Amino acid sequence: MAVERDLELLDDYLSNRMSGAEKEAFEKQLDADIELKSEYQAQQQLIQGIKNARAIELKTMLKNIPVSPSMAPGEATLLTKVAASLMVAGLIGTGIYFFLNRETKIEQTISEPVAQTKPEVTEKEEPKTTVEEPAPKIETPSTQALEKAPVKEERKPSRKVARAAKKASKDSANLASNQGVIAEKRKLEVFDPTRESESAVKGKNKETSSETTTLNENSSSIQVETDATNKKYTFHYQWKNGKLLLYGSFEKNLYEILEFFGTDDKRTAFLFYKDNYYLLNEDNEKVKELIPITDSNLLKKLKEHREN
Amino acid sequence: MNEKEIFERICKGDEKALEILYKKYYRMMTKLVISNSGTEEEARDVYQDALIVFWQKAASGNLVLTSKMSTFIYSICQNLWRKELDRKKRLSNEEKDSPVELDTETAEKEKIIAKCIDQLGETCKKVLMYYYFEEMSMQDIADKLGFANTDTAKTKKYKCKKKLDDLIKAQYSEKDFLD
Numbered sequence: 001m002a003v004e005r006d007l008e009l010l011d012d013y014l015s016n017r018m019s020g021a022e023k024e025a026f027e028k029q030l031d032a033d034i035e036l037k038s039e040y041q042a043q044q045q046l047i048q049g050i051k052n053a054r055a056i057e058l059k060t061m062l063k064n065i066p067v068s069p070s071m072a073p074g075e076a077t078l079l080t081k082v083a084a085s086l087m088v089a090g091l092i093g094t095g096i097y098f099f100l101n102r103e104t105k106i107e108q109t110i111s112e113p114v115a116q117t118k119p120e121v122t123e124k125e126e127p128k129t130t131v132e133e134p135a136p137k138i139e140t141p142s143t144q145a146l147e148k149a150p151v152k153e154e155r156k157p158s159r160k161v162a163r164a165a166k167k168a169s170k171d172s173a174n175l176a177s178n179q180g181v182i183a184e185k186r187k188l189e190v191f192d193p194t195r196e197s198e199s200a201v202k203g204k205n206k207e208t209s210s211e212t213t214t215l216n217e218n219s220s221s222i223q224v225e226t227d228a229t230n231k232k233y234t235f236h237y238q239w240k241n242g243k244l245l246l247y248g249s250f251e252k253n254l255y256e257i258l259e260f261f262g263t264d265d266k267r268t269a270f271l272f273y274k275d276n277y278y279l280l281n282e283d284n285e286k287v288k289e290l291i292p293i294t295d296s297n298l299l300k301k302l303k304e305h306r307e308n
Numbered sequence: 309m310n311e312k313e314i315f316e317r318i319c320k321g322d323e324k325a326l327e328i329l330y331k332k333y334y335r336m337m338t339k340l341v342i343s344n345s346g347t348e349e350e351a352r353d354v355y356q357d358a359l360i361v362f363w364q365k366a367a368s369g370n371l372v373l374t375s376k377m378s379t380f381i382y383s384i385c386q387n388l389w390r391k392e393l394d395r396k397k398r399l400s401n402e403e404k405d406s407p408v409e410l411d412t413e414t415a416e417k418e419k420i421i422a423k424c425i426d427q428l429g430e431t432c433k434k435v436l437m438y439y440y441f442e443e444m445s446m447q448d449i450a451d452k453l454g455f456a457n458t459d460t461a462k463t464k465k466y467k468c469k470k471k472l473d474d475l476i477k478a479q480y481s482e483k484d485f486l487d
Contacts, residue, residue: 011469015440016368045414046476047440049421053433054441055360058326062356065327067334 006036014040014047090283098262222257222269226250237271237280238287244269244280247287258306270302277302311377318366321442321452326363330356333378337385344389354392358384368443424475432468439465 006029012018013026030037223243227233233247244257256272257280269280276292277299293299309317309328317325334355341351361384365371373380425433434453438444446458446465455461 016443045417046421046472049418049425050436050440050472052418053422053425054437057437058323058360058363059356061323061327062330062359065330067331 006033007039010036010040010043014043087281087283091281094266094268097266098268222259224257233287235290236287237278237290238285239280239282240285246271248290256306258302272302272306315366315373315377318363319369319371321367321438321444321448326359329377330359333381336378337381340382340385341389345393346389350389350392354385354388358388361388364441364443369445370443420479421476424472424479427475428468428472431464432471435461435465435468436472 009018009026009029013023013030018026030040224246225243226246226248228247228249230247236247238245238247246255250273253274255274258270258272258277260268260270262268267282269282270293271278271280271290273290278290278292281288293302309325314325314329314332318329337355337358338348338351341354342348346354358381362371362377362381425436428436431453435449438449438452444452446461449455449465450458450461453461455464
């Protein structure tokens with residue numbers, strides 16, 4: 001039987017409490033003493049058991065710490081902050097650009113041919129069932145940023161494109177004088193979804209395309225699609241390959257897209273829907289929430305332009 | 309709390325600091341595994357094991373950090389995940405060749421030891437765990453568990469270890485008798 005002193009040394013050896021020289025000496029002793037070696041094996045297993053029990057205890061403690069699986073706290077807010085700053089910077093940049101160019105723009109607006117003020121008729125509307133990009137990120141612009149930039153843009157509208165859910169009006173003069181009638185007419189058309197899809201198909205036919213082509217020569221067009229089936233986005237918009245995608249049940253009501261152009265044809269677009277105006281920010285192709293413009297000055301200007 | 313403070317508290321065996329550390333680097337460390345064909349669960353497992361290794365080294369006072377704490381933990385995660393990938397690969401090969409033979413005797417002994425540890429009182433368990441796992445000094449154990457001095461800690465450790473030895477011996481003889 002191993003003596004008490006040897007067992008103490010064994011315990012020091014196993015608990016890593018020996019210096020290099022002591023270790024070496026003890027290992028020699030261990031090799032020579034079979035009984036001690038057998039005790040060593042038993043004690044090693046026991047100490048390993050204690051270590052395992054402690055590791056399990058610590059692991060259980062760590063497992064019980066709540067951590068969000070997909071995103072650690074702090075990171076989400078950081079991302080939002082970065083996105084918001086980019087957005088603000090973009091809007092301010094656009095604002096400054098338009099502000100600097102506004103004088104020239106007014107002149108241009110006056111000299112622009114009548115044909116350019118014509119709204120065009122290329123809108124097609126097919127309810128989309130799938131979104132091509134899997135779960136695009138929503139970017140919610142801060143209201144402050146949203147209101148800031150457009151105020152500076154307000155004075156240079158050159159062109160206006162009015163659209164109804166099915167067809168846009170063909171003449172802006174008609175739109176101005178017979179607003180009520182046209183609105184009523186559009187609403188009537190909207191309620192017939194069969195005709196909508198027919199007209200979308202017909203868009204390819206020669207009869208309709210001749211008219212569309214002529215109009216396209218004179219004015220750039222915004223192609224609009226609406227998607228009422230998306231569960232995640234119920235009142236959002238997205239620019240995709242130059243096309244505007246509106247998420248929500250827009251076909252039920254009248255909506256209009258208002259376009260404003262800077263000197264180099266940089267476009268700023270607004271949506272008019274149910275008595276509210278919304279900025280359609282074209283900075284990126286992310287899905288963004290539609291937030292009504294609240295700035296009274298900008299609203300006044302937009303209203304004026306829509307009615308004229 | 310900054311990195312230095314966290315590290316100092318971990319060296320003293322402060323479990324609260326370990327919790328803070330766990331949250332702090334959770335995303336960074338789990339991303340390593342997830343982006344290397346691991347699941348979220350595997351990532352969490354590897355990160356937890358890596359932190360336990362780190363904790364053990366730091367609490368024993370044997371760790372001198374020559375890099376950032378995060379870099380050190382990251383490298384432990386890398387090693388552990390590499391080992392796990394190797395193990396998985398080996399396992400899938402073995403499955404094709406022959407069934408794995410388990411050392412039932414060792415497994416049985418481990419079971420008995422775990423059972424006996426469980427039978428110890430809370431203080432006894434802690435004394436032995438701090439002594440053998442964290443490799444804390446008798447002074448640190450006395451401080452942590454509120455013993456009067458190191459002598460009390462030494463005596464306590466000796467008695468608890470003796471108790472565990474006896475429990476295990478009793479279990480073994482019972483088992484031999486049944487066999």
